[in-house]
């Protein structure tokens with residue numbers, strides 16, 4: 262070992278010198294014979310010093326200049342690369358724990374990557390603790406890792422960042438934007454190709470792929486420097502837009518995209534026109550991670566698909582949706598566990614208060630939230646499709662309750678139970694099948710049942726509705742048009758639907774006492790219905806005054822808090838018996 266090292270490390274032991282020299286030679290030859298790069302190092306004031314190393318090690322770990330100047334020959338004047346010196350300085354090497362780190366020698370064209378292991382030697386050399394340092398070429402594994410990373414972050418078809426890649430880009434921008442106050446400087450535009458799946462199905466997936474590549478190219482052409490494009494879903498693209506002139510930049514970009522997409526695409530010798538929906542969200546202080554901004558843009562996109570306009574995300578919508586989603590989960594469970602129940606509101610004659618039937622209304626007592634109004638949970642049920650099982654349950658339970666009432670009094674009560682049927686039930690559920698099933702299970706008689714269909718549901722699906730109504734009539738079931746006065750309210754439409762009852766909505770009734778026009782309109786509705794042999798039920802009667810007015814107007818039946826609130830089954834039958842005594 263050269264003297265300068267022994268001097269700097271301060272361990273010159275004369276008596277052991279002869280033996281140590283022999284050991285040095287042996288260690289040096291041992292290292293030289295190794296077929297892989299290796300060095301024996303020690304530390305002086307935390308600075309790593311190479312005691313011995315082989316040529317393979319010098320080629321990798323020394324500074325290029327030093328390597329050129331001193332071809333190795335038992336000389337230890339190897340200058341470790343400064344980056345390595347820095348990495349080794351605080352190397353936490355202990356007796357039982359080797360230290361490992363990755364290192365890429367800088368400079369060379371094709372950069373290599375080494376995993377370096379530093380292991381403490383069991384015995385000392387010249388009284389110094391020594392370490393074996395072995396760099397292992399890890400380039401292939403590193404390249405594989407980087408290819409895998411590329412694959413994870415990129416869409417192989419278009420070469421664009423995929424959803425994960427796009428999210429990473431967003432995260433970087435969000436991290437930069439966070440803390441800068443003021444107007445939004447970044448927007449995310451989400452673009453969805455309308456009816457893309459039809460192109461895929463009718464022209465094949467190869468043509469579908471071709472279209473996606475062409476769309477990606479067109480979208481890329483609207484980008485300005487700094488904007489980024491990604492494919493964030495099957496037929497969805499995202500643009501990360503930096504805003505120089507505020508929100509107007511986004512509207513401008515959206516218009517350009519719409520214009521670009523309006524030119525047909527040439528696909529398989531055909532000119533194919535593709536529509537797209539566009540929604541966007543703006544960076545603000547609520548945004549923590551990329552998923553927030555992407556989710557907002559996709560909520561706006563969902564609106565855009567419904568409205569056919571470019572839509573911007575409204576702050577707060579996500580939490581409303583989240584609330585709705587958790588309500589949906591809870592409602593699903595409530596239906597499965599039988600946690601819903603029905604209450605019954607009397608429908609009666611306003612003249613003599615005799616009850617002719619009850620409307621069954623769903624109630625839900627939520628474990629944490631307490632009673633949740635059907636005004637809140639019925640729309641959730643409709644949107645999620647839960648209205649189908651809920652509707653079946655409401656029909657069956659009300660039929661069974663009515664049968665219990667009959668049993669209780671010992672005869673067949675001359676009244677009907679009215680059950681609400683939503684538009685979706687009308688469309689999705691096979692109502693006829695449901696009714697037949699319930700009939701088979703309970704022995705129900707159609708003459709005891711009324712179905713309430715809202716005015717808007719009937720208007721939305723007129724043909725379907727007419728055919729359902731006719732089938733129900735064959736079974737003796739009557740049909741009420743519910744909430745009349747809240748939708749189209751076209752009197753001429755009444756002729757179209759062979760309905761039995763018309764329920765005039767309570768919003769209409771609320772100002773009967775003050776508003777002469779409301780009175781005139783209600784009179785017209787009642788007289789028109791009467792001409793068509795449709796019975797009228799006025800909903801929401803809350804006062805004696807309202808009762809008197811509707812009696813003057815000649816309506817047939819009434820319903821409202823003035824007469825009775827919706828009641829649990831046992832109270833409802835008691836109310837019936839008390840009202841219909843003689």
Ligand code: C2E
Nearest residue numbers: 622623635636639655681682683801802803820821822823
């Ligand atoms: P709807 O079918 O028009 O039912 C009448 C609603 O008016 C009921 O509200 C009833 O409690 C309320 N009401 C009755 N009289 C008065 C009154 O004098 N004043 C006031 N302010 N309100 C009165 P509810 O029970 O909250 O139900 C709301 C809506 O939820 C129902 O309107 C119906 O559309 C829907 N719904 C309830 N149960 C079901 C069900 O089982 N299936 C379906 N599809 N919809 C249901």
Ligand code: MG
Nearest residue numbers: 620681713743
């Ligand atoms: Mg109703």
Ligand code: MG
Nearest residue numbers: 743744764800
């Ligand atoms: Mg109603």
